[in-house]
Amino acid sequence: MTVKNIQRILVIGAGRGGLAMLDLFREDPLINIVGIIDTDPQAPALAIARKHGILDFTNLTDAIKVSRPCLAFNLTGDDSITAYVESQLGSGNIIGGFQARFIWTLLTRLKQTNEQITALAHHDSLTGLPNRILFYDRLNQAITRALRDKESIAVLYLDLDGFKHINDTLGHDAGDALLRETAKRIMACVRESDTVARIGGDEFTMILSNARTTNSKDRVAKKIVDAIAHPFMINGKNCTVSASIGISLYPDHGETAEQLVKIADAAMYLAKHSGKNCYCYTKPPSGCTSIF
Numbered sequence: 146m147t148v149k150n151i152q153r154i155l156v157i158g159a160g161r162g163g164l165a166m167l168d169l170f171r172e173d174p175l176i177n178i179v180g181i182i183d184t185d186p187q188a189p190a191l192a193i194a195r196k197h198g199i200l201d202f203t204n205l206t207d208a209i210k211v212s213r214p215c216l217a218f219n220l221t222g223d224d225s226i227t228a229y230v231e232s233q234l235g236s237g238n239i240i241g242g243f244q245a246r247f248i249w250t251l252l253t254r255l256k257q258t259n260e261q262i263t264a265l266a267h268h269d270s271l272t273g274l275p276n277r278i279l280f281y282d283r284l285n286q287a288i289t290r291a292l293r294d295k296e297s298i299a300v301l302y303l304d305l306d307g308f309k310h311i312n313d314t315l316g317h318d319a320g321d322a323l324l325r326e327t328a329k330r331i332m333a334c335v336r337e338s339d340t341v342a343r344i345g346g347d348e349f350t351m352i353l354s355n356a357r358t359t360n361s362k363d364r365v366a367k368k369i370v371d372a373i374a375h376p377f378m379i380n381g382k383n384c385t386v387s388a389s390i391g392i393s394l395y396p397d398h399g400e401t402a403e404q405l406v407k408i409a410d411a412a413m414y415l416a417k418h419s420g421k422n423c424y425c426y427t428k429p430p431s432g433c434t435s436i437f
Contacts, residue, residue: 151177155212157205157230158220159183159190165252166218167193168259179215182208209233216240220249269343271321272328280342280350284402287340287352291395298395299356301366302409303331305347305373306421307386319379323386326379330372334365350406356394366390366424374422387422389413398427 152175156163159181167190170176181194182202191201202208209217209230217234219227219241227241240248267279275283284300291298305327312320324347331341331349340352351369356362373388391412399405408427416425 151175153177153179153212153215155179155208155215155217156181156190156220157183157208157217157226159185159188159194159201160220161253161256162220162249163188163190164193165249165256166220167197167199168256169252171197171199180208180212205229214238218248219245222246222249272325272343274328274332274349275340275342277342277344280340280344280352281402281406283340283342284352284405287354288395288400288402288405291354296355297357297397298405299351299353299362299365300393300395300405300409301351301353301369301424302391302393302406302413303349303351303369304389304413304417305386306389306417308347311379311384311386315379315382315384319382319384322379323377323384326377327373327386330375331369334368334372350409362392362394363424366392370422370424389416389421390424391416392424392426394426 154166154170154176156166156178160183163181163183167178167181171178178194178199180200180202181190182205183191184203185191186203194201200211202211205226213234215234215238217230217239219230219239222245224242227239227245230239230241267276267282268274269276284298287298290296308320308323311323324343327347327349328341328343331351335341335351335353338354342350344350351365353362353365370388370390373386377384377386391409391414393399393405393408393412395405398408412425412427415427416423419425
């Protein structure tokens with residue numbers, strides 16, 4: 146591909162349309178966004194442009210001077226801007242008016258659709274929590290940060306005790322309602338900086354960042370066990386389940402996401418075999434730690 150095959154684009158207007166153009170076209174090999182302009186220096190799209198090495202402007206004359214030759218998209222809806230750019234670049238090098246408004250609508254709807262698709266691909270449709278894919282992505286990021294900052298991470302693996310009985314006797318709708326309420330109770334026990342995910346069935350995982358002290362991990366695990374043990378009101382009926390939780394630590398028990406999840410999963414089964422309604426480590430300093 147030669148340079149003459151690439152279309153140089155100047156984006157006028159850094160609102161939602163400008164953001165959409167950056168998101169959709171900044172990595173397109175046939176398009177080179179040479180600049181974006183907005184009179185508001187704090188417009189979000191300008192910050193995005195700077196992050197990706199795209200020139201940003203607050204003065205239209207300067208933007209045209211630096212960006213020509215180019216095709217300008219006037220996404221502001223201001224026809225006087227279209228007329229001025231046309232006088233500078235020529236009538237064939239500006240898209241404005243109805244055409245620009247149509248493109249603005251199309252771009253913003255495409256951006257919203259892409260965001261919805263991304264959200265569906267990375268979140269559990271029942272609880273709204275991150276799914277397995279997003280969980281592993283965040284865990285790998287957390288490991289990278291912990292390695293850099295010499296911090297510790299705790300991975301918790303939770304399985305509900307007695308969920309199958311609720312699902313079988315009260316029906317799948319009741320089971321779904323219980324899972325949604327479980328997600329809310331777990332979320333209430335952790336910090337905003339932590340991650341709670343549903344990775345399938347009645348299994349949930351958590352990432353506790355900066356978990357250097359044993360008390361912080363144990364406190365959260367016990368809080369979750371206690372929260373789940375409290376009866377659920379589902380379809381007018383009291384339902385009781387409990388939680389078995391396994392805990393693994395980075396870097397003590399493993400250095401990869403797969404290792405940490407595998408060890409936490411094994412610890413969860415140890416908790417089940419230790420009487421359920423508790424949490425366990427498989428590799429503590431000595432023995433298995435559990436709370437009943």
